[in-house]
Amino acid sequence: MNHSNSNRLRLTGKLIKGERHYLLQCADENVWRLNFLDVKTPKDGTQVIIEGVQSGVDGIDVDWVGAKK
Secondary structure, X not given: OOEEEOOEEEEEXXXXXXXXXXXXXXXXXXXXXXXXXXXXXXXXXXXXXXXXXXXXXXXXXXXXXXEOO
């Protein structure tokens, strides 16, 4: 995890398209389930930075996503 403030998270990792959800695989091998909220979804396999609110144990309601440079 790169940064958190209460339930708000900012994470970087690889975007993976799962069977039912997109997932974010972080460098520390944590995997988060992503719920995109009115955000354009990047291509599968892209290294991204995401921001959002934690939803449950392993979910994030994503309100911003950008390519990691």
